[in-house]
Amino acid sequence: MKNDSLYDLYLEHEGKVSDKWHSYLEIYDEQFASLRESPIRLLEIGIQNGGSLEIWSRYFPNGSLFVGCDIDPKCSGLRYDDDRIHVIIGDANTDETQNEIRQNSDMYDLIADDGSHRSSDIITTFSRYFSMVQPGGTYVIEDLHCSYWEAWQGGLNAPYSAMSFLRRLADVVNAEHWGDGGDIRSQLKGFERHWNLTLDEHHIALIQSVSFHNSVCIIRKSVSGPPRVGSRVVAGQERMVADDPLLRSGHEVGAIKLDLDKRLLGEAAVVDRPPSSMGEGANPWGAGAEPMEEVASTIGELRLAGYDPFKTSDFVSTIKDVRALYPEEQNPIPHLLDDAVMLRERAEVQATKISELQQVQGELIGDASKLRELTETQEKKISELRLSYERIARNPLLGFFLWLKFMVLSMLLRIPFLSSSSREKMRRSAEKRAPQRFRAKSETANSD
Numbered sequence: 001m002k003n004d005s006l007y008d009l010y011l012e013h014e015g016k017v018s019d020k021w022h023s024y025l026e027i028y029d030e031q032f033a034s035l036r037e038s039p040i041r042l043l044e045i046g047i048q049n050g051g052s053l054e055i056w057s058r059y060f061p062n063g064s065l066f067v068g069c070d071i072d073p074k075c076s077g078l079r080y081d082d083d084r085i086h087v088i089i090g091d092a093n094t095d096e097t098q099n100e101i102r103q104n105s106d107m108y109d110l111i112a113d114d115g116s117h118r119s120s121d122i123i124t125t126f127s128r129y130f131s132m133v134q135p136g137g138t139y140v141i142e143d144l145h146c147s148y149w150e151a152w153q154g155g156l157n158a159p160y161s162a163m164s165f166l167r168r169l170a171d172v173v174n175a176e177h178w179g180d181g182g183d184i185r186s187q188l189k190g191f192e193r194h195w196n197l198t199l200d201e202h203h204i205a206l207i208q209s210v211s212f213h214n215s216v217c218i219i220r221k222s223v224s225g226p227p228r229v230g231s232r233v234v235a236g237q238e239r240m241v242a243d244d245p246l247l248r249s250g251h252e253v254g255a256i257k258l259d260l261d262k263r264l265l266g267e268a269a270v271v272d273r274p275p276s277s278m279g280e281g282a283n284p285w286g287a288g289a290e291p292m293e294e295v296a297s298t299i300g301e302l303r304l305a306g307y308d309p310f311k312t313s314d315f316v317s318t319i320k321d322v323r324a325l326y327p328e329e330q331n332p333i334p335h336l337l338d339d340a341v342m343l344r345e346r347a348e349v350q351a352t353k354i355s356e357l358q359q360v361q362g363e364l365i366g367d368a369s370k371l372r373e374l375t376e377t378q379e380k381k382i383s384e385l386r387l388s389y390e391r392i393a394r395n396p397l398l399g400f401f402l403w404l405k406f407m408v409l410s411m412l413l414r415i416p417f418l419s420s421s422s423r424e425k426m427r428r429s430a431e432k433r434a435p436q437r438f439r440a441k442s443e444t445a446n447s448d
């Protein structure tokens with residue numbers, strides 16, 4: 001029994017029902033192996049039929065306390081032979097229930113949240129109970145697949161879901177590297193505002209690690225103080241590839257006893273400054289920037305209000321609307337968005353200019369090809385003229401005959417094409433010269 005895996009215990013179990021996914025049991029076996037013989041105090045939020053408390057009490061045979069809490073009044077009927085097991089009925093997210101839980105113990109080595117699985121409850125429960133995790137202890141959240149579903153206040157990209165919160169806690173583990181201006185409360189303020197809760201900054205800063213598994217997140221609390229990357233430990237003398245000047249800064253003094261394991265490692269250097277001392281105050285994406293979920297939620301709210309935040313006109317009008325509603329110092333639109341508007345406007349102006357230039361370029365190309373055609377025609381004519389000029393120059397007689405031919409042809413062509421006015425003029429001058437002929441002609445015409 002003592003070495004049975006949690007899965008084995010579930011398979012053997014015959015008492016009250018417990019309902020967990022197979023992979024959880026393997027994860028817990030791996031994570032809690034070192035605690036199996038410890039006198040741990042365990043709190044489970046959400047116990048339903050109560051079987052998990054029975055199995056936990058067998059898994060940790062030396063466990064000193066197993067407290068289960070459930071909002072369902074039917075759980076008050078659960079009875080256990082083992083007097084280490086206690087059941088508290090009530091909403092875990094009320095002061096009253098939390099005080100009752102505290103009466104059993106102020107601190108717990110392992111707290112498991114298997115309650116409603118709604119994002120607001122998961123984050124609120126964490127904000128209430130992580131302070132009750134013993135230093136070095138563990139907080140587990142089950143069934144996080146619900147965090148991807150709308151009915152549980154989630155969604156893959158939901159800014160304030162339980163998973164978004166837990167991803168932020170992974171940043172908290174690295175808080176010492178955020179650089180200038182980064183404080184945990186301001187980075188998590190969106191969750192506080194959105195779910196109307198107060199986060200315990202002091203205890204959150206003690207998160208040693210956050211490990212994600214399928215549907216389960218395991219958060220470890222440090223034994224003492226916020227986690228630190230610690231000293232840079234450098235051993236050896238040969239620097240064939242990288243000769244970091246930092247490692248020559250007076251720490252290289254023969255053999256140093258490393259504070260990690262107190263063993264002599266020959267020549268070694270211990271550099272105390274973690275990379276966090278580098279600043280990041282000027283980094284536009286550093287701690288001074290609006291947290292991701294705040295930006296995402298602002299964009300989401302604009303969408304819900306019927307604006308398309310990625311359409312400049314909507315974006316600009318929204319910002320103007322919001323600006324009009326709030327005094328400058330309470331302006332809820334982050335500067336980041338202002339910059340985005342400005343950049344988008346500039347981009348649109350540039351795009352218009354580019355398309356105008358492309359149009360002009362097209363017209364110029366058209367003109368150039370027409371000019372080329374014209375030039376070619378002219379060149380052809382010029383070369384023909386040059387040829388005929390050369391022929392004439394070579395043979396003046398041919399020139400004369402050509403001229404004569406032209407003159408004769410023009411005369412011949414001109415006769416049938418005399419205009420009516422010229423013909424009238426010719427008739428009148430003929431009448432002047434022989435009027436009697438014309439008179440006789442008109443008399444003959446009248447007698448007819």
Ligand SMILES: C[S@@+](CC[C@H](N)C(=O)[O-])C[C@H]1O[C@@H](n2cnc3c(N)ncnc32)[C@H](O)[C@@H]1O
Pocket residue numbers: 017018019020044045046047048049050051052069070071072090091092093114115116121
């Ligand atoms: C998934 S079941 C628990 C299953 C149990 N842990 C097991 O392993 O068999 C979820 C339980 O959480 C309880 N619950 C939901 N919201 C709660 C809350 N705010 N406080 C306490 N319990 C809650 C429900 O009544 C339900 O019995």
